[in-house]
Amino acid sequence: MPTVADVVAELERRYPPAWAEEWDRVGLVLGEPWAPVRRVLCVVDVVPETVAEALAAGVDMIVAHHPLLLRGVSSVAPTTYKGRIVHQLIKADIALYVAHTNADVAAPGVSDALAARLGLTDLRPLQPSRPGTPAAGSGRGIGRIGRLPEPMNLGELARHAAAVLPATTVGVRAAGDPNRTVRTLAVCGGAGDSFLADATAAGVDAYLTADLRHHPAGEHLATGGPALLDATHWATERPWLDDLAAALRAAPGVETLVSDLDTDPWSVHATSPAADDKEPDREG
Numbered sequence: 001m002p003t004v005a006d007v008v009a010e011l012e013r014r015y016p017p018a019w020a021e022e023w024d025r026v027g028l029v030l031g032e033p034w035a036p037v038r039r040v041l042c043v044v045d046v047v048p049e050t051v052a053e054a055l056a057a058g059v060d061m062i063v064a065h066h067p068l069l070l071r072g073v074s075s076v077a078p079t080t081y082k083g084r085i086v087h088q089l090i091k092a093d094i095a096l097y098v099a100h101t102n103a104d105v106a107a108p109g110v111s112d113a114l115a116a117r118l119g120l121t122d123l124r125p126l127q128p129s130r131p132g133t134p135a136a137g138s139g140r141g142i143g144r145i146g147r148l149p150e151p152m153n154l155g156e157l158a159r160h161a162a163a164v165l166p167a168t169t170v171g172v173r174a175a176g177d178p179n180r181t182v183r184t185l186a187v188c189g190g191a192g193d194s195f196l197a198d199a200t201a202a203g204v205d206a207y208l209t210a211d212l213r214h215h216p217a218g219e220h221l222a223t224g225g226p227a228l229l230d231a232t233h234w235a236t237e238r239p240w241l242d243d244l245a246a247a248l249r250a251a252p253g254v255e256t257l258v259s260d261l262d263t264d265p266w267s268v269h270a271t272s273p274a275a276d277d278k279e280p281d282r283e284g
């Protein structure tokens with residue numbers, strides 16, 4: 001029977017910890033390496049809802065994208081939010097492993113799965129890993145740039161993205177001329193607003209990421225940058241969980257489950273009825 005160490009070995013073959021950013025905290029968080037693993041749950045976030053899902057499914061291990069413990073802690077007392085999660089996992093004998101920025105830069109990595117959902121081809125990194133760094137190598141880096149299967153305008157692309165990405169309450173919003181034709185698209189799973197300049201430099205028609213903000217987005221468009229599409233953080237990273245699950249199923253030979261719980265904090269979306277009149281591009 002595969003062990004935690006076997007699953008870790010496969011994860012570290014695909015996503016070497018040395019590829020992570022210096023500020024990041026990846027690798028085994030909880031769990032005895034020699035413990036047997038029959039079933040693994042893949043999640044974006046380790047939060048009470050996904051921990052409950054792991055407990056209900058009787059898994060032996062969780063593989064998460066976001067670190068549970070990114071900054072230093074002096075206590076994991078169960079009276080604290082994260083301490084309670086640590087206690088629940090240890091008591092249920094559930095190991096926890098994190099692959100974060102090392103999975104972002106990998107090829108295939110987080111943004112490859114996002115690009116695949118959108119049908120992009122001829123992929124290359126939006127910001128290639130710098131030569132001389134551990135992650136330097138062919139096709140590795142943050143984000144991906146690719147070509148859409150067929151040109152579409154920005155309004156159509158926003159609807160296409162909303163249809164092919166995991167469903168969320170908020171959906172996808174776009175910024176720029178709705179009639180602008182988009183052939184080439186940059187994508188970045190997670191919060192990608194520090195790569196706006198890279199998207200402009202790459203000369204793509206549009207850039208899809210998450211967590212875009214008013215001032216950087218507005219200034220980017222005003223200075224002639226690509227059109228923007230903003231999806232939720234979870235929706236841009238969830239597609240990668242399928243790749244992760246397939247890899248663990250094939251190599252260590254464990255049963256893998258993928259969490260479809262939308263862990264994005266935004267759970268309500270409302271628009272004014274008057275807003276319908278403001279969308280010139282809306283069909284039907």
Ligand SMILES: [Zn+2]
Pocket residue numbers: 065066189190191233237
């Ligand atoms: Zn993220």
